[in-house]
Amino acid sequence: MIKSNKKRTALMLALTMMSSIALGNINNKVFAAEENKTIQILGTSDLHGWFVSHDYASNQENKKGGLTQISTVVKEMKAQNSRTMVVDAGDTIQDNMSDLYINDEIHPMIYAMDEIGYSSWTLGNHEFNYGSEVIERVVTQPKNMKVLCGNVYKADGTLLGEPYTVVNLDGIRVANIGMTTPNIMKWDGPKLEGYKVTDPIVETKKAIEKIKSNNEADIIIATVHMGKDKEYIDGDNATDLANACPELAAIIGGHAHSKIQGESVNGVIITEPGKQGEQISKINIELSKDNNGKYNVANKSSELVDVKNYPVDEELNTKLKPFYDKGVNDANQVIGTLVGGDLTPQDEIKGITQAQIQDTPVMDLILNTQLYYTKPYIPEGARNVTSAALFSNSANIKEGEIKKSDVVKIYKFDNTLYTLKVNGDQLKRYMEWSALYYNQYKEGDLTISFNPEMRGYLYDMFAGVKYDINISKPAGERIENLTYEDGSKVNPSDVIYLTANDYRTSTKLLGDLYKDENVEVIHKSADTEIGAVRDLIREYIINVKGGVITPETDNNWKITGCNFDSAKRNALIKLVNEDKVQVPTSEDGRTYNIRSITWDEIKSLVPVIEEDVKKDEEIKGEENTSKDTVNAENSVNKNEKTSSKNSKNNDKLPQAGQKYGSEDMIIIGLALIVVSGITYFSYNTKKNKKHSA
Template structure:
């Protein structure tokens, strides 16, 4: 993804465990307030810098997650400093300033800094050094490795998006990192041995000759097996997070870890976007409940902000602290642990967490200067003009109307697959195309269209496939997609603000189909909404066959759509969809909706169009 868009299913709900307390700090805490609240008072009032003779000690763990290639506070799609309605800031340069403040307050020896994954994918900056000038060819240090090394991360956990560009690039990035990169549940396909470091134990010198050992176990997301099947099949397997933690936490304790922290690229609500064939996707709270011996979990993947949450471990009754620091570097989680000596080690007596807001500090000029050459290269690349648009094309209404800008994607996908089927046994089959509205703010301006305009429209690093579906399967697919809309009786007022995202379905899981005509009757319940499905004016029959152009994420099971994962694949040349869009724009020179826009679907109620 250029910008990672995650499911609205990933909400902050309990996992059946007892949630003792929870603070979701809306907008985060300002840096000064955070230091006052968590620094000088610390966990349960303990001082982070004890006086001689004071046996207790407080250590601090800081955490980021889902950075998604955000080094600087910059929006590559708008070619401007990042801003949103909440006036959030993003990027590692901001995180660096927060980290420096907290290290100065707590003492460098009393702090650790971890990340819970999805690091090297998500912005044009990250994509440039993976696709345009890949580090595997240039051997240039990846900008995220460069920045994280300069900040001084102590450990980083693999996210699912680390696998998006294949194992060679991932392996090189890991070698470029100073911090260990963890993933205990990613094992070699041929044998159950970790493919990456499972854990690390950090020794913290806390004064008076005393040392605290902090064990960190990294867990990545099982969905990699589906989402990046092309790269990992036959190479890696991804084990259950709970069972993996159950195996390794005792190892950390046996090696003398006084504090055990899990860094998990998994949300906390137990939901899986891919069904039951793989271990649970968002299992962080399950790990806390079911695996004894864990003090805290720094988690990510769901792009939420959970400043502090406590979950009871079912076996021991102990409280496990959970924290998630939002995404893109908007927040920094700060976890404080108060410890008292015990024979041969330490015992945690209190713990707490907050999130600190990145918009309370300036960017660290050292990180800005370090990344500027790669940033400037990326800015120059994405601002290249590749075509001229006859009129402005926008995605603002693409979630509920058939719009020309999405038909540009559909036309390129269908045309690419159709050309690829020439001379094969499938060349006579009709070619349909599937795509979803990934962004509600993407625009092709009237006039010059740049690479960043196209990248803002197609924000994922997907490749194109062609699969054979029957008419019955196409209808079932569309019915599944149509659950995205709120049911509205005939005559009820239509509010576009509440019309979409029903049943927790995010925009990127609302698939539209080109090449056939159909209506979606939103007055009907989910499962009975697709009417008038036809091809070239003739009703589609159940046995009729089509080749459907589809992205690799959907074809591999992302979103759980019916039939597509088992449908025969008849086209797969590893064409990157975003690049195909750029190539088409460059080839035609002029983007004119009249050349590709076909109004082939609409929302209706009892046959009457909604719009």
């Protein structure tokens, strides 16, 4: 009995111990689970005035981004993880007619971001477009959101924004460092007298050292207005920052309008959420607590969230309605009438903007406006030349009533003008730089193509002179037959008053081409009551043209040096316009037709009608076209004749990757049935012979 009790006691003791161990393990697991925390960082950038999903340039609803939809995303993401912070990387208050509110008590972008609960806003370069007085007032407007800008010092030597802020997410202290591109003075230097912009990497290192020495945070991130890759100088990009500062867990970038997710450099996540609120960068960082109570990064990842998939936050939308109404009412003002056709001709080739390869009424309207409003500031009878770029491939005003918003369609930015006193040599150098926009023509090219290293907004067209651009010549030798409007030659030593927008003047002209050449600034339109180019265009239509304009073009320039084979070119045009061939696009999608499509690429699917080729040959014969070209065309015709029996009733030849038409599919289907029948019959015949043998 005693032995039995001992056994029972021992058994009970063993079970108790096992239970304690099991319960202890369970408790430990629960405790461990509590110690592993995941924080979520949501980042936006380059919102450019999109507080609601409305494009004031076209005065149309957009519904593909903006703060009212971002608000819905943030609410949903916070419901999924309460340890969430929202940050922005700048270029926030400029564009989309956002400058309407620049002198108001509060800007709608800042108001909306405060309402959403952004913890910080890093200033972007476009925040500085309005000058020091505006930016210093705007940074005081947020009620809760911190303004970050640790590498811009005001004239009094103090920082314009904080270098960093610390947010507590359920016990996890997150330090967010904010820096902007060091190239601000390159673009807006004249408006920022006394300002000093320092190296963002040096300033980030200083911030990291301070955070660490004061034990202010468990994790450090950076929200910077810089793209992933180098723009002009070392240190003006997120890659250099990540390599120099491995202490950063993640970098939310901006400025380049890129869509970057799932990438890291030197162990640092780099993400960028595109533009205009179309995407949000979402970063998840999982942390675990070590024995010393310190949180360490266990895992981290990034992805982009498409905002267009989310509805508008109606509560925020209602609060923003006064701002919305102000923008719509302003955009709907009728300022005149366009009669006689549109300002921009239809593109001959889809994907190649016609207004980039020939003089057009839309560009002449802009240039004539600039000539008119700068004339009072130059000596009477002096040579007056001006330049402008087409900022949008879709820039146009349709025939009929002209609203204020229509002017923004042809001149989307709020640039002002500078008038410089230059000589003929300096003008020509500027024009040669602009002509870099075109690739050099090569024999066999079928289209004019564009340099992928030079954006369309950099290509300036000129008024006050006549000229040819010979694209068969190498860069720097393309401007030919340069004369004034009266036909007299432009000489290197001539005195010329040149007007260009403030961006081009401060960056390319005074900042590069004419650097250290003591070029005199004669006039700035920003110093007058009406300074912005698009406002001057509006005034020109109303007051100079009496509210009525027509599509006028002086055709003062043209492209030469391209000897296209017209038959092959016509074949290419047909294929492109029917979406059977796409013009080549740069990797970032921002430059179209970066090279000419070759004949070899398309000849197998060219739907050239024999008769069109013959007609073209006859014209060529009359014009004494070279023997080689004629032989090439005969070769094409021979190939077409060989295949004409098979393509007689078709307007195209199918190619790999093309969608077949319904007739093609019927023929292919019948062919497959026949082939299947023959194969089946052959197989059974062989089988029967084998059995009979």
